[in-house]
Amino acid sequence: xxxxxxxxxxxxxxxxxxxxxxxxxxxxxxxxxxxxxxxxxxxxxxxxxxxxxxxxxxxxxxxxxxxxxxxxxxxxxxxxxxxxxxxxxxxxxxxxxxxxxxxxxxxxxxxxxxxxxxxxxxxxxxxxxxxxxxxxxxxxxxxxxxxxxxxxxxxxxxxxxxxxxxxxxxxxxxxxxxxxxxxxxxxxxxxxxxxxxxxxxxxxxxxxxxxxxxxxxxxxxxxxxxxxxxxxxxxxxxxxxxxxxxxxxxxxxxxxxxxxxxxxxxxxxxxxxxxxxxxxxxxxxxxxxxxxxxxxxxxxxxxxxxxxxxxxxxxxx
Numbered sequence: 001x002x003x004x005x006x007x008x009x010x011x012x013x014x015x016x017x018x019x020x021x022x023x024x025x026x027x028x029x030x031x032x033x034x035x036x037x038x039x040x041x042x043x044x045x046x047x048x049x050x051x052x053x054x055x056x057x058x059x060x061x062x063x064x065x066x067x068x069x070x071x072x073x074x075x076x077x078x079x080x081x082x083x084x085x086x087x088x089x090x091x092x093x094x095x096x097x098x099x100x101x102x103x104x105x106x107x108x109x110x111x112x113x114x115x116x117x118x119x120x121x122x123x124x125x126x127x128x129x130x131x132x133x134x135x136x137x138x139x140x141x142x143x144x145x146x147x148x149x150x151x152x153x154x155x156x157x158x159x160x161x162x163x164x165x166x167x168x169x170x171x172x173x174x175x176x177x178x179x180x181x182x183x184x185x186x187x188x189x190x191x192x193x194x195x196x197x198x199x200x201x202x203x204x205x206x207x208x209x210x211x212x213x214x215x216x217x218x219x220x221x222x223x224x225x226x227x228x229x230x231x232x233x234x235x236x237x238x239x240x241x242x243x244x245x246x247x248x249x250x251x252x253x254x255x256x257x258x259x260x261x262x263x264x265x266x267x268x269x270x271x272x273x274x275x276x277x278x279x280x281x282x283x284x285x286x287x288x289x290x291x292x293x294x295x296x297x298x299x300x301x302x303x304x305x306x307x308x309x310x311x312x313x314x315x316x317x
Contacts, residue, residue, distance in 0.1 A: 004158045011276075060130075077279055149178070153188075159189070163191070163193070165276065192226045227284075229284070230263060231273075
């Protein structure tokens with residue numbers, strides 16, 4: 001029996017029904033691993049039941065998205081093996097730079113948020129709704145994550161949590177609550193994709209932000225991998241090792257590893273290039289390599305633990 005599990009927490013906006021959405025995410029994740037480490041994908045394909053989706057979006061929006069509209073765009077993504085020269089130009093365009101500048105100004109001078117473009121304000125309002133916990137919705141969302149995590153942790157399984165966009169915030173807050181409210185000591189690994197956790201606006205609202213020293217941060221992250229694509233404005237501060245360096249100093253995390261240079265999300269739909277979509281991140285070989293490395297390293301750790309246990313049993317009278 002394999003003891004490795006991957007939990008995916010999606011970002012904002014309505015999503016397809018759970019099974020359809022899970023299949024779409026798993027399909028693109030496997031493609032990303034295939035592009036990075038082809039020899040591993042056949043093994044990973046057999047572990048679909050160890051891929052878990054936290055389907056929180058319906059509780060937040062009370063509606064589903066028609067996933068069939070994304071299927072042709074995912075097919076196009078699967079058959080595209082890298083960003084085009086046009087994608088690279090768009091991701092580095094002046095429009096993206098201006099958007100990033102506006103976000104940065106608003107992040108440091110939050111009274112200017114109402115001056116931002118409408119879609120930006122809509123994103124901020126949805127994030128605020130989560131933080132303000134209207135109708136206790138944030139609690140219920142985090143409880144969905146914990147219901148998947150708790151039995152895996154109790155069995156001693158190895159867990160990688162992938163949080164995309166707002167999903168990375170949900171993951172972080174859940175880790176903090178597991179650390180200090182439930183006093184759990186098990187370690188997990190964390191992969192954040194297109195995450196806004198580097199923003200001041202976000203950091204001042206996270207669980208633990210009013211605490212001191214080590215209680216400011218979760219204690220249960222073993223390794224934190226962060227991937228941010230060029231042109232993804234949501235990932236405003238693209239590298240986290242500096243933002244969360246106190247976690248390293250305090251010994252709360254073994255490693256924070258940023259992949260924030262030269263990564264391109266080349267997902268397209270009817271609106272053109274979208275540097276932020278989860279499918280585009282998962283299919284990217286930079287993300288595939290992180291997942292492949294985690295899968296292999298975790299197998300070695302599990303084998304070592306089982307070996308140590310066998311030796312202990314043999315030595316027992």
